[in-house]
Amino acid sequence: MSSDFSVVLDQGEIARSLKRIAHEIIEHNKGTSNLVIVGIPTRGSHLAARLTQMLSTLEATNVAMGTLDTTMFRDDLRGSAPRSLGRTELPLSGIHERDVVIVDDVLFSGRTIRAALDALAEHGRPRTVQLSVLIDRGHRELPIRADYVGKNIPTSRSERVKVLLTETDGVDEVRIEGRA
Amino acid sequence: MNRHLLSIADLSKEDALRILDTAAELARVTETPVKKLPTLRGRTIVNLFFEDSTRTRISFEAAAKRLSADVINFSAKGSSLSKGESLKDTALTLQAMGADGVVIRHPSSGAAHRLASQKWMNGSIINAGDGTHEHPTQALLDAYTIREHLRDSNGDLQDIRVAIVGDVLHSRVARSNVLLLQKLGASVTLIAPPTLLPVSVESWGVNVRYQFERDLSNFDAVMMLRVQRERMDDAFFPNEREYSRNFGLNLSRLNQLSAECIVMHPGPMNRGLEISADSADSDKAVIVDQVRNGVAIRMATLYLLLGGE
Amino acid sequence: MRIINLVDVTGKSMELAIKDGRFSSQDSPTANQEIIDGLGLTVIPGLVDLHTHLREPGKEDAETVFTGSYAAASGGYTAISAMPNTNPVADTAGVVEQVYRLGKAHGFCDVFPIGAVTVGQQGIALSEMGAMHSSEAEVRIFSDDGNCVWDSLVMRRALEYVKAFDGIIAQHAQDPRLTQGSQMNEGEVSAILGLKGWPAAAEESIIARDLLLNEHVGSRLHICHLTTAGGVELIRWAKQRGIRVTAEVTPHHLLLTDELARSYDPIFKVNPPLRTDRDVHALREGVADGTIDVIATDHAPHPMEDKECEWAAAAFGMIGLETALSVTYKALVETSLITFADLIKRMSTAPAEIAGYSEHGSLDIGSEANFTLVDLRSKWRVEASAIRSKSKNSPYLGMELPVKVMRTFLRGKEVFSA
Numbered sequence: 058m059s060s061d062f063s064v065v066l067d068q069g070e071i072a073r074s075l076k077r078i079a080h081e082i083i084e085h086n087k088g089t090s091n092l093v094i095v096g097i098p099t100r101g102s103h104l105a106a107r108l109t110q111m112l113s114t115l116e117a118t119n120v121a122m123g124t125l126d127t128t129m130f131r132d133d134l135r136g137s138a139p140r141s142l143g144r145t146e147l148p149l150s151g152i153h154e155r156d157v158v159i160v161d162d163v164l165f166s167g168r169t170i171r172a173a174l175d176a177l178a179e180h181g182r183p184r185t186v187q188l189s190v191l192i193d194r195g196h197r198e199l200p201i202r203a204d205y206v207g208k209n210i211p212t213s214r215s216e217r218v219k220v221l222l223t224e225t226d227g228v229d230e231v232r233i234e235g236r237a
Numbered sequence: 238m239n240r241h242l243l244s245i246a247d248l249s250k251e252d253a254l255r256i257l258d259t260a261a262e263l264a265r266v267t268e269t270p271v272k273k274l275p276t277l278r279g280r281t282i283v284n285l286f287f288e289d290s291t292r293t294r295i296s297f298e299a300a301a302k303r304l305s306a307d308v309i310n311f312s313a314k315g316s317s318l319s320k321g322e323s324l325k326d327t328a329l330t331l332q333a334m335g336a337d338g339v340v341i342r343h344p345s346s347g348a349a350h351r352l353a354s355q356k357w358m359n360g361s362i363i364n365a366g367d368g369t370h371e372h373p374t375q376a377l378l379d380a381y382t383i384r385e386h387l388r389d390s391n392g393d394l395q396d397i398r399v400a401i402v403g404d405v406l407h408s409r410v411a412r413s414n415v416l417l418l419q420k421l422g423a424s425v426t427l428i429a430p431p432t433l434l435p436v437s438v439e440s441w442g443v444n445v446r447y448q449f450e451r452d453l454s455n456f457d458a459v460m461m462l463r464v465q466r467e468r469m470d471d472a473f474f475p476n477e478r479e480y481s482r483n484f485g486l487n488l489s490r491l492n493q494l495s496a497e498c499i500v501m502h503p504g505p506m507n508r509g510l511e512i513s514a515d516s517a518d519s520d521k522a523v524i525v526d527q528v529r530n531g532v533a534i535r536m537a538t539l540y541l542l543l544g545g546e
Numbered sequence: 547m548r549i550i551n552l553v554d555v556t557g558k559s560m561e562l563a564i565k566d567g568r569f570s571s572q573d574s575p576t577a578n579q580e581i582i583d584g585l586g587l588t589v590i591p592g593l594v595d596l597h598t599h600l601r602e603p604g605k606e607d608a609e610t611v612f613t614g615s616y617a618a619a620s621g622g623y624t625a626i627s628a629m630p631n632t633n634p635v636a637d638t639a640g641v642v643e644q645v646y647r648l649g650k651a652h653g654f655c656d657v658f659p660i661g662a663v664t665v666g667q668q669g670i671a672l673s674e675m676g677a678m679h680s681s682e683a684e685v686r687i688f689s690d691d692g693n694c695v696w697d698s699l700v701m702r703r704a705l706e707y708v709k710a711f712d713g714i715i716a717q718h719a720q721d722p723r724l725t726q727g728s729q730m731n732e733g734e735v736s737a738i739l740g741l742k743g744w745p746a747a748a749e750e751s752i753i754a755r756d757l758l759l760n761e762h763v764g765s766r767l768h769i770c771h772l773t774t775a776g777g778v779e780l781i782r783w784a785k786q787r788g789i790r791v792t793a794e795v796t797p798h799h800l801l802l803t804d805e806l807a808r809s810y811d812p813i814f815k816v817n818p819p820l821r822t823d824r825d826v827h828a829l830r831e832g833v834a835d836g837t838i839d840v841i842a843t844d845h846a847p848h849p850m851e852d853k854e855c856e857w858a859a860a861a862f863g864m865i866g867l868e869t870a871l872s873v874t875y876k877a878l879v880e881t882s883l884i885t886f887a888d889l890i891k892r893m894s895t896a897p898a899e900i901a902g903y904s905e906h907g908s909l910d911i912g913s914e915a916n917f918t919l920v921d922l923r924s925k926w927r928v929e930a931s932a933i934r935s936k937s938k939n940s941p942y943l944g945m946e947l948p949v950k951v952m953r954t955f956l957r958g959k960e961v962f963s964a
Contacts, residue, residue: 129276143262179269347856354810412738
């Protein structure tokens with residue numbers, strides 16, 4: 058499938074963004090002792106894994122990590138084919154009274170994050186919930202905002218933002234398709 | 238996937254695996270403190286049971302409720318069942334109530350098909366057992382259980398050797414299982430007296446045996462069918478003693494099974510008839526797992542049929 | 547009356563002359579004779595059915611003699627034989643005369659009642675067949691259709707008894723013990739569908755027994771609705787041996803198979819059941835080589851609630867008078883197995899001969915003018931709203947069929963026009 062795209066973040070820029078986010082997380086939370094990093098499958102989980110690796114290295118400790126599939130909590134299920142479920146797996150220590158950082162690749166309408174908040178609520182009551190995204194492309198439909206952003210990219214609704222990661226797509230790149 | 242689940246024949250191999258994978262994920266989720274998923278909130282599921290079945294009905298009810306659906310139970314046991322008038326009139330009543338999904342169990346083969354093909358009601362129809370025809374979610378939970386124990390809950394059932402023992406002729410569980418197991422790549426052997434096998438069973442692509450004894454160590458799973466006392470005329474076999482002696486899973490046969498082989502039964506069991514008490518309680522028996530898996534499978538089925546509508 | 551511009555069953559041009567309700571010679575046209583343009587239609591002797599269920603008395607919600615005989619006329623029939631499984635059963639002179647008179651009064655076609663072989667069709671005691679024969683209805687054919695005369699001794703006695711007046715025992719061949727609760731043909735399809743099977747052997751074993759009994763007793767045996775390849779072979783064997791037997795087959799058994807049951811739609815549920823492709827072909831061959839003597843409809847009306855339910859709860863039977871000619875044409879003539887002329891022999895001449903309906907089945911001068919005009923080029927679609935029978939349980943709904951019946955005449959009077 059050929060489509061016009063432009064690369065807005067290359068491999069190096071992605072790596073630097075994640076590194077900066079990791080430092081911001083440590084600074085904001087005064088360390089990593091109470092953190093749980095939770096990725097939203099599919100690409101959010103891979104980003105969460107990378108972040109957790111970085112945090113663990115920086116603080117020389119094991120930072121807790123999990124994945125959280127939000128499909129069953131979506132409000133837009135009707136009218137499209139049922140989606141396959143992604144993996145949900147939270148650390149044994151749970152999320153109660155912890156500082157949870159949700160990690161996703163792109164923040165758009167905010168509905169996925171709303172579903173993630175509902176999903177999290179089923180598992181416990183965190184002390185805080187923070188949000189880290191690689192790309193914020195605007196067009197929020199709900200009052201949701203990210204605490205840590207890799208890059209802000211203003212887009213029009215008709216454009217598509219594609220995040221490719223080595224783990225799933227063989228390359229690290231963020232593309233915008235359909236830009237005039 | 239189709240709007241309805243009437244027969245295993247409605248499912249492609251991909252559809253079937255999708256159900257198993259979805260059930261696996263849902264099972265993990267329900268092991269956590271998560272009590273309910275909001276996915277089917279606002280939907281109404283009707284359990285339309287024209288036949289007694291506490292076990293299956295409760296399983297579907299639990300599945301629907303865990304997805305936050307509203308559940309209405311209709312049992313025709315007490316009402317006057319005048320032929321098929323009940324099916325049509327009941328359907329029209331339910332349509333007026335706005336059922337999004339109907340789980341139907343009926344003593345007549347083809348009842349679920351009739352409900353789905355006539356224009357009496359909208360909504361998805363799930364066949365929970367129609368006469369001696371099929372019981373699709375049972376076969377799905379059986380396949381899921383086999384996969385859980387023998388394939389680490391992954392992939393299909395390629396090369397798994399399953400024996401189904403007992404009254405195949407009257408068993409909807411057997412028919413659905415034969416279809417699904419073959420679809421997933423397993424090989425199936427039917428073991429039964431000739432009177433309890435359908436004429437033309439050779440066209441099903443299964444192995445057929447009249448002796449239980451031989452080569453028992455060559456099976457990975459042995460599925461014992463319930464002896465259907467209530468569905469039989471006379472003269473299918475001389476008496477229960479002879480049946481049990483020749484086709485019952487007793488301790489001696491149990492000990493011939495390989496170490497990894499699992500023993501299954503759709504329930505309810507006639508302990509002492511088709512399965513001895515010690516076989517049922519042995520650690521090869523996964524009957525309790527089957528029941529547990531039933532809820533996850535039915536959640537997956539409800540989600541995949543109704544989730545996208 | 548004179549009808550010009552017609553063709554006969556071979557396509558040859560012809561004309562008809564009718565006087566006082568009989569075919570007359572064409573040589574002397576009278577002055578004010580009505581002349582009708584036949585529009586190039588094909589003329590056939592009125593069709594004769596040896597197996598019809600009119601449901602009256604007792605089940606008038608499904609059909610009456612009025613609606614049934616009109617449906618027959620619209621299908622091109624001028625004579626039908628009413629089966630006795632009514633309520634009360636037609637096992638006495640009184641009931642057969644009632645049905646006979648009703649048919650006459652309505653006047654759409656000749657209704658010849660068939661009397662029951664045994665009292666109440668219970669298969670135990672012979673009914674008053676002699677009385678029924680001597681009655682106004684002049685019953686000659688006896689049957690317990692719906693039930694099998696299962697007791698060998700009773701069947702033997704029945705065959706012997708009717709020899710007195712050249713009567714016929716028409717057997718509904720179905721071993722009840724082998725078909726308890728049976729729903730459809732026993733085979734690959736029934737095994738998959740989980741519907742109780744009806745083995746061919748249940749039909750064939752009774753046929754075989756009755757053929758041997760009749761060989762011994764020398765009466766007249768008629769086998770109703772033959773449905774299996776094995777049955778055809780048995781009849782063929784019997785005729786070669788000189789056993790006096792005649793056999794009928796229905797239009798639906800010449801066209802439809804048990805594969806249709808896969809939809810679980812009981813519109814296809816019938817007794818005896820639809821069988822396999824192999825059986826259909828053997829039955830067609832049987833008609834072609836004369837093993838099977840006649841086509842008979844087994845027209846079996848049922849109200850919709852008896853079909854709009856699950857299979858096991860549904861009634862057995864299909865209507866067939868209005869589609870018989872079209873369906874058999876499709877199954878036998880369009881497939882080049884027999885000619886149209888031979889088809890009409892099987893649907894009119896032969897049944898009239900077997901049953902002794904002397905005024906039917908022929909266009910000969912002097913015979914009653916019982917005839918039908920059909921359009922062989924026309925196609926028509928079977929619509930429930932257009933069905934004349936009171937019941938609409940036809941397996942052909944929505945199907946397009948060849949050959950349309952245009953006009954039917956009974957004793958020279960038009961009783962149906964399309």
